[in-house]
Amino acid sequence: MAEWGESVIYNIEVETKSPLLIGSSSGSDVWSKDIAMKKNLPIIPGSAIKGAFREVSPMLKSEYAAEINSLFGDSENQGKLIFSELSVKSPHISNLFLERTHISMDRKTRTVSNKKLFKIRAVNTGVKFEGNVFAVSPMTSSEEKVFALLLSLTKKLGSKKSAGYGFIDIRLTGKVEKSSITNIPQARVAQIICEPMEPFLVTSERTKSYLYNSAKYIPGSTLRGAYAARFPKTTQEFKEIFLLEKVKFPNLYPMINDAIAYLSPDSILRAKYSEDSDEIFDQLLFILISSIENSRGKKFSVRNIREGKRLDRTGKWHVPRIGVFDSGEGDTSTQVSLDSKLRSAKDGSLRTYNTYFHNKMSGLFRSESESLLSLLNEDWLYIGNSKTRGFGLVRVVEIRKYNIDLTEEIRRFNKSIQNVLPGEDRTFVPILLTSDLILQKDETIEMLMGKEFKLVLSLLKTSHTSGWSSASNTPKAFQNVVSAGTVIIYDTHLSVEESAEILEKLYIKGLGKFTGSGYGQFVIYK
Structure with a gap:
């Protein structure tokens, strides 16, 4: 069996020795400068701790340059250290915040500027924060020495340090060797359940050089890359799982009512401008019956009889047999981009990240071999872009066997x-695409299920997909896709049991291309 490289979780504590001001924006309607907040409590972003470490790293001898690059990364390689967000250790204390008014100075004339007063809300002195630093691979003794030195040297954090803000003590409070998930079943289909610890940033393209927009779910290709980064590259198992694509990595979608929620099918509509649950209905069966009757020469149509209201796609998450729901929350943060050589802010130095977060996420692994899934035993994953800036830390809660009954x-x-x-x-087979589908060359929707099956109905939507190559820092080639949420119905003269036998093989293998990266996955429409 292949063994994961052991990694370590370092528990750290930060105590403010003077007021602390760390903001992700210029301020608010009340405060000219405000602190970063989450759920009405102050936080310290992981990127702020990383930046403070990097700021003092030039104080070390030049002989430690290789260790610093290894820990924090460079233009070609990601660093070993991942910094999590720090939260208040005792959130119920009464004096968390400090409010002050300052005089604004003109930097050129060194005199009071026109808008001379501004208000600040900062974290008070004596507040303690706690969080983690993750080492994604074992540190050498010299790297651990550098890490300890940086902890001792870091005494300032955040903004307005020259005005007396940001003095801190930071200390190591614990060290935990990360363990692996146990009792992963020998199975062809298994459900992975995850809990994101931070918002995730998964970008397929950058709309602007300073703006990063995340998808609302974690693509299978991103999950596959997270596992591949942690797996020994020279083993036969790596070849089978990642190169031969014998394991199909799923998209991770939100869990609602302890079930996987998929992108809403195109057959589920709602009355436009209405959010009432009784205004949402599924038209698939009506459309199919209309199609069957019309093929027999009967004039039959389905019309919306709900008081003539306009219909629109729900645009929500769909839990089979339960309903459609909203889930997740977006967040926008702005951070300063540093020049890796000068360690100062670049021109056009602000970056804006539109991230996403779900409380719990899940997906279904498919494997051509029952023994391979048990090798995916990592209990923490680092997902998506800008992982060292406080995004994308995910805890794997469980991987459990998932039973399917396509016949029923x-x-x-x-x-x-x-x-x-x-x-x-006839036997009708309804397919709901739960991920995007990229067709093989010269392949069509009619050919997907094989010669025994005939296309009857498709509620089709198409799009394109791409990705971002971290290695080359360039976008990947665009691919035309049949989008997740598409519903396709085939008929056949095979029995239900015979149809299910063929479908089970396709269910494991996937449809179209790039099935190892989560494309071409489907379920029977319920």
Whole structure:
């Protein structure tokens, strides 16, 4: 069995020795300069701790340059250290905040500027924060020495340090060797359940050089890359899992009511301008019956009889057999970009990150071999972009066997048709794409299921996908895709059992190209 490289969690504590001001923006409606907040409590972003360490690193001897680059990364390699967000250790104390008014000076004339007064809200003296620093691979003895030296040298944090703000004590309070997940089943299909510890930033493209927009879910390609970064590269297992794509990595979607929520199907509509739950309905069965009857020469159509209201896609998350829901929350933060050589702010130095967060996320691994999933035993993953800036830390809670019964699901769908059209002898197979599908060259939707199946109906939407190569810092090539949420129905003269047998092989293998990166996954439409 392949073994993961051991990694370590360092517990750290920061105590303010003077007021602390760390803001992610210029201020608010009340305060000219305000502190970073989450759930009405101050936080210290992981990027601020990393920046403070880097700021004092030139104080070390030049002989430690290699260790510093290894710990913090350079233009070609990611560093070993991941800094988590720090939260208040005792959130119920009454004097968390300090309010002050300052006089603004003109930097050129060194005199009072026109708008001479501004208000600041800062963290008070004596407040303690706690958080973690993750070493994604074992540190050498010299790297641990450098880490300890940086802890002792870091005495200032945040902004307005020249005005007496930002004096701190930072200390190491614990060190934990990370463990691996145990009891991963021998299975062809397994469910991974994760808890994001921080917002994640997964970008397919940069809209502007300073603006990064995240997807609302974690793509299978990103999950695959996170595991590959932690897996020994020279093993046969690495070749089978990542190069031969015998394991199909899923998109991670939010969990709602302890079930996986998928992107809402195109068959589920809502009355436009209405958010009432009773205004949302599924039109798939009506459209299919209309199609069947029209193919028999009968004039039959389905119309919206709900008082003539306009219909629109729900644009929400869909939990099969339960309903559609909102989930997750976005967040915007602005950080300063530093020149890696000069260790000072670059021109155009502000970067804006539109990130996303779900309380719990999940997806379904498929594997061509029952033994391979047990090798994916990492309990912490580092997901997406800007991981060293306080984004993308995910805890893997569990990987458990997931039972599927395609026969029963196909039978249930066909029974609903036969209730309306008695005597219908064909078997209908409804496919819901739970991830984007990239077709093989010269392949069409009609050919996806094989020659025994005929396309009856498709509620199709298409788009394009790309990605961002961290290695070359350039966008990947665009691919045309059939989008997640597409519903496709085939019919066949095979029995339900025979149809399910063929579908089970496709369910494990995936449809189209790049199935190892999460493309081409589907479920039976419920």
